Amino acid sequence: MDKDPEINVLGTGLELCGTDPVTGFFRDGHCNTCAIDVGSHTVCAIMTAEFLAYSKYVGNDLSTPRPNFQFAGLKPGDAWCLCASRFLQAHDEGCAPLVRLAATHKRALDVVPLRVLEQHQS
Secondary structure (H helix, E strand, O other): OOOOOOEEOOOOEOOOOOEOOEOOOOOOOOOOOOOOOOOOEEEEEEOOHHHHHHHHHOOOOOOOOEHHHOEOOOOOOOEEEEEHHHHHHHHHOOOOOEEOHHHOEHHHHHOOOHHHHHHOEO
């Protein structure tokens, strides 16, 4: 399972998204991706209370701890590699989280236009 090149949406090296909690498809703190990452966990999102409530409402509860998966649950301010399609859905609904462009993988652009990501940059 080879990682795609570590390039962000700005065309430079992919920066760290978050390590507390550790995020990413590879759980390496980066929004790296590869061919088997069908969810495209490529958007480095900064959680907000509004987004966490929205995500729970649409069936992806990111705030509830899941100890059996060593997942403490996310809280506002946490950085998380979010699925590009979920980010776009939240944007369309008016509750997208903030985004770190330098830590967002260029593959996110397959789903989310750069102008949309820029509207939410932190």
